[in-house]
Amino acid sequence: MTIRIGTRGSNLALFQAQTVSKALRSVGxxxxxCIIQTKGDKIQDRPLQAMGTGIFTKALDDALIAxxxxxxxxxxxxxxxxxxxxxxxxxxxxxxxxxxVLVGNDxxxxxxxxxSIRRKAQWLYRFPHHQIVGLRGNVETRLARVANxxxxxxxFAAAGxxxxxxxxxxxxxxxxxxxxxxxAQGAIxxxxxxxKQEIKKLVASLNxxxxxxxxxxxxAFLFGLEGGCSAPIGAYAKVEGEKVEFTGCxxxxxxxxxxxxxxxxxxxxxELGSLWAQELLNMGGRAMMDAIKSSEHGxx
Numbered sequence: 001m002t003i004r005i006g007t008r009g010s011n012l013a014l015f016q017a018q019t020v021s022k023a024l025r026s027v028g029x030x031x032x033x034c035i036i037q038t039k040g041d042k043i044q045d046r047p048l049q050a051m052g053t054g055i056f057t058k059a060l061d062d063a064l065i066a067x068x069x070x071x072x073x074x075x076x077x078x079x080x081x082x083x084x085x086x087x088x089x090x091x092x093x094x095x096x097x098x099x100x101v102l103v104g105n106d107x108x109x110x111x112x113x114x115x116s117i118r119r120k121a122q123w124l125y126r127f128p129h130h131q132i133v134g135l136r137g138n139v140e141t142r143l144a145r146v147a148n149x150x151x152x153x154x155x156f157a158a159a160g161x162x163x164x165x166x167x168x169x170x171x172x173x174x175x176x177x178x179x180x181x182x183x184a185q186g187a188i189x190x191x192x193x194x195x196k197q198e199i200k201k202l203v204a205s206l207n208x209x210x211x212x213x214x215x216x217x218x219x220a221f222l223f224g225l226e227g228g229c230s231a232p233i234g235a236y237a238k239v240e241g242e243k244v245e246f247t248g249c250x251x252x253x254x255x256x257x258x259x260x261x262x263x264x265x266x267x268x269x270x271e272l273g274s275l276w277a278q279e280l281l282n283m284g285g286r287a288m289m290d291a292i293k294s295s296e297h298g299x300x
Contacts, residue, residue, distance in 0.1 A: 001029060001030065001198070001199075002029075002030040002031065002032055003024060003029055003030070003031050003032070003070045003071060003199060003202070003203075004031075004032045004034050004068075004069040004070045004071075005017050005020060005021060005031060005032065005033050005034065005069065005070070005071055005072075005073055006034050006036050006060045006063050006064060006068070006069035006071065006072040006073070007033060007034070007035060007036070007060070007072070007073050008035070008036065008037070008038055008056065008060070009035040009036075009037060010138040010139070011138065011139070011140065011164055012075075012138065012139055012160050012163060012164060013073075013075075014033070014035075015163050015164060016073050016074075016075065016163070016188045017033050017073045018033070019093065019188065020071075020073050020093070020188070020190060020206070021033060023093075023206050024202065024203070024206070027202065027205065029202055034063070034068070034069050036059050036060050036063055036069075037059065038055065038056050038057065038058065038059040038060065056074070056075075056078040057072070057074055057078055057079055057080065060072040060074070060191075061083075061084055061087060061191070064087060064191065064192070064193055065084070065086070065087070065193065067193075070192070070193075070196065070199050071090065071190050071191065071192050071199070071203060072190070072191045072192075073188060073189075073190055073191075074188070074189050074191065075187075075188065075189075076092065076184035076185075076187040076188065076189040076215055076219075077182045077183060077184045077185045077186075077187070079184070079189060079191070081219050081220075081222055081223035081226070082223070083191065085194075086193055086194040086195065087191050087192070087193060087194075088191065088192055088193070088194050088200075089189060089190075089191060090190045090191065090192040090200050090203040090204055090207075091189070091190040091203050091204055091205075091206045091207040091208075091212075092187055092188070092189050092190075092207060092208060092211045092212040092215055093187065093188040093189075093190075093206060093207075093208055093211065094208035094211050095186045095187045095208070095211040095214065095215070096158075096159040096162065096163065096186040096187075096188075097158040097159045097162055097186055098158075098159070098181045098185045098186035098187075098236060099157075099158045099175060099176065099177065099179070099181060099186075100119060100155055100156065100157060100158065100176045100179045100181060100185075101155070101156055101157075101158045101161065101167075101173050101174060101175055101176055102152075102153040102154070102155055102156075102173070102174040102176055103143065103146055103153050103154050103155075103156050103161075103170050103172070103173055104146050104147075104151065104152065104153030104154060104170070104171065104172055105152065105153055105172045105174050106150070106151065106152050106153065107152070109150055109151055109152040110127075110129060110130045110131055110152060111130070111131045111132075111133055111149075111150070111151045111152055112127075112130055112131070112132055112133070112151065112152050112153060112154070112155065113132070113133050113134070113135040113142075113145065113146060113149070113151050113153070113154035113155070114132060114134075114135050114154060114155040115134050115135045115136045116155070116182070117230060117231070117232050117253060118182055118232040118233060118234055118251070119155045119179065120132045120232070120255065121232035121251035121252065121253060121254070121255045122179050122180065122232065122234065122249070122251060122255070122258075123155065123179075123255065124254060124255025124256075125251055125255040125256070125257075125258050126178065126255075128255065128256075130152070133151070135154050139156065139160050139161065139164060139166065140164075140166075142154060142156065143156075143166065143170060147170075147171075153172075153174070155176070155179075157181075157185055157186065158175070158186075159185070159186040161173070179234070180234030180235065180236055180247055180248070180249045180260075181234060181235075181236050182233075182234065182235075183215070183218035183219050183221065183222040183233065183234075183235040184215040184218055184219055187211055187215050189215075190203050190206065210239045210240075213237075213239050213244075213268055213269075213270065214237040214238065214239045214244070214268075215237075216270035216273070217235075217237040217239075217244065217246065217268065217269075217270055217272050217273040218235040218236065218237050218248075218273060219273065220270050220271065220272070220273025220274045220277070221233075221235045221246075221248050221273035221274070221276055221277045222235060222273075222277075223273075223274070223277075224273065224274045224276075224277025224278060224281075225250060225277045225280065225281065225285065225289060226289075230292075230296065231250065231289060231292045232250065232251040232252075232253060232292075233248075233249070233250055234247075234248065234249045234250075234251075235247070235248040235249075235273070236248075237268075237273075239268050242266065242267055242268055243264070243265070243266055243267075243268060244264070244265050244268035244272065245262075245263075245264050246261075246262070246263045246264070246265075246272070246273075246276060247260070247261070247262050248260070248261045248276055248277070248280060249261070250280060250285050250288055250289070252288060252291070252292075253291075253292055253295055257288065259280055259283050259284050259285050259288060261276055261279055261280045261283070263276055263279075
C-alpha cells in the first residue's frame, strides 16, 4: 500500500509531511508526498485575517475529498474548527514547543512585526506604546525581513524555528512566556476521509493521546468564542494524566482590553473548552466579540 500525503510546499510544511512519512514508513507503509499550493501561499499582499478561515488548508481538503491524496498534513492551528464532510481528524502527533518567541531584540526600536492579530493584540496590551507592522510569508522570508529592517524584532512560533533548525542561526531569540499561544499551536494534525478504514487504522497508530486531548480542549474553546470571525484568541491546555490546567484569553483588536480565564479540572475532556468559552463570554467576552465582528464587517 502507498499512502499519498498532501502538503503545502514550504520548508516547514515539507518537514511536517516528512515527519509523518518517516513514522508511516517505520510501520512498513510506502509513502508519496504530494505538494499542493494553497490560497494563503498564492496571496502574499493581504493580511491573513482578511482572507477568512482555511486559507492554508482548503486546497488540501479539496484534493482529499476528490481522492487525489489519501491524507493531508497540517499545522493544526491553521485548521478550521469544523471540518468539511467527509473529512475527519485521524491523528495528532506529539506536540512540539507551543510558545511564541521574539526574533531580534533591538531595544532602541519600538516597532514589532507580526501578521497575527492575536500576537498584535497581546503585544499592544503589554506594550501599548509600541507600533506593530505586518509580516507575511514563509518562515525564511519573514526572518529575512526582520534582519533587514530597523525593528525591535518579529514574533514567530518557536516550533517552526526549531523544526527548521533555525533558532540557533538567528542573532537573538527571546522567549515570550507571557504570550498565550494560538489554539493547537505546535501540533501537527493528519486529516483523512471517512470510509477509508484501512488507511485510518494505520494513521491512527501515530496519535499522541495527551496532545490530541489538549488541542481538542483549545479548539473547543476557540469554536465557542469565534462565531466564524477572526479574533485575537489565545488558548493553552496542559494535560497531565487525567488533569488539565487551562489558560484562555480574548483581546480587543487594538490591544486595549484583555479578558483572561485560568481554570483547572481533575478530569480533562474536550467539552471543557466549550464550558470555559461560555464563562469568558459571560465575563464581557460577548460584547468584545460583537465589537470585533462589527469591525470586521466594517472593513470589507
